[in-house]
C-alpha cells in the first residue's frame with residue numbers, strides 16, 4: 677500500500693504526520709528510523725500518529741515516535757502540528773481538540789492569528805514521576821558527570837526534561853554535555869536536556885539536546901520545562917517568551933498544580949505517499 681502523510685514542522689522541529697483514522701496501517705518500528713533518515717528517507721525528528729481515541733471524552737489519540745524509533749509520552753511542537761493537521765484534513769470540525777497521549781491529556785486550540793495554543797497539563801516535579809533518581813524533590817540537583825558536577829532542574833511534561841542554566845546558549849556544551857546527561861543513570865528512561873539563558877524575567881533563549889534525536893531546532897516540551905524551572909527559581913515570570921534556534925514560543929504557568937500553556941506556529945511543508 678501507499679501510506680499518505682504530511683511533512684510538517686513547529687519552529688523547525690519537523691515531523692512526519694500520519695492519519696490512521698481514515699487509513700488502516702500497521703507501522704513496523706524499524707520503518708520509523710528508516711523514514712527518519714534525512715538522506716535515504718523522508719527525514720524528520722519525530723513521527724506523529726493521529727488515531728481514534730480510546731477514551732470517550734477525547735477526540736483523538738496522539739502517539740509520538742522519536743527518529744530512533746522510541747515511542748515517547750509527549751511532543752509540544754508536534755501537538756500544534758497535530759491540531760493543524762486534523763482541522764485542515766477535516767478530521768474534526770472542532771477548534772478546541774482534546775487529545776490523549778501516553779503522557780496525559782492535552783487541549784489543543786487554534787487561535788485567530790493562525791498559531792496554536794496548547795494546554796500541556798501540569799508539570800510533574802516529584803523525582804519518581806520524571807523519573808529521576810534523587811533522595812528528595814528540589815528546585816535543582818547536583819549531578820556527577822564525566823565533565824564534572826552539573827546543577828540542573830528535573831521536570832516532566834509527560835516526558836522527562838533536565839534544564840541547565842547557562843550564561844550563553846551560543847557557548848553552551850550542547851553537543852558534549854547533552855549526550856552525557858541524555859543517558860545519565862539517574863534518568864532511568866533517558867532525558868531531554870535543555871540549556872537555558874535568561875535575558876530578562878520575561879525573555880530567555882533555549883537550546884535542547886532531545887532524547888532519541890539529538891539537538892533540534894526547537895523543543896516545545898523543553899520550552900515548557902525551561903519556563904517552569906525559571907519561574908520556580910524566580911528568574912522568569914509568566915508569560916515568558918523563549919527563543920529557540922527555530923523561533924519563539926510563548927509560555928504561561930501560574931505555578932504548581934496549574935497547566936503550562938504553550939502558544940506557537942505549526943506549518944505544513946508538503947504532502948506525500950510512501951510505500952508500506
Ligand SMILES: N[C@H](CCC[C@H](N)C(=O)O)C(=O)O
Pocket residue numbers: 689721722740742748749750751752753754835836868886887888889892894895896897898
Ligand atoms: N524527544 C522528546 C519527544 C519530542 C519532544 C519535542 N520535539 C517537543 O516539541 O516537545 C522525548 O524523547 O521525550
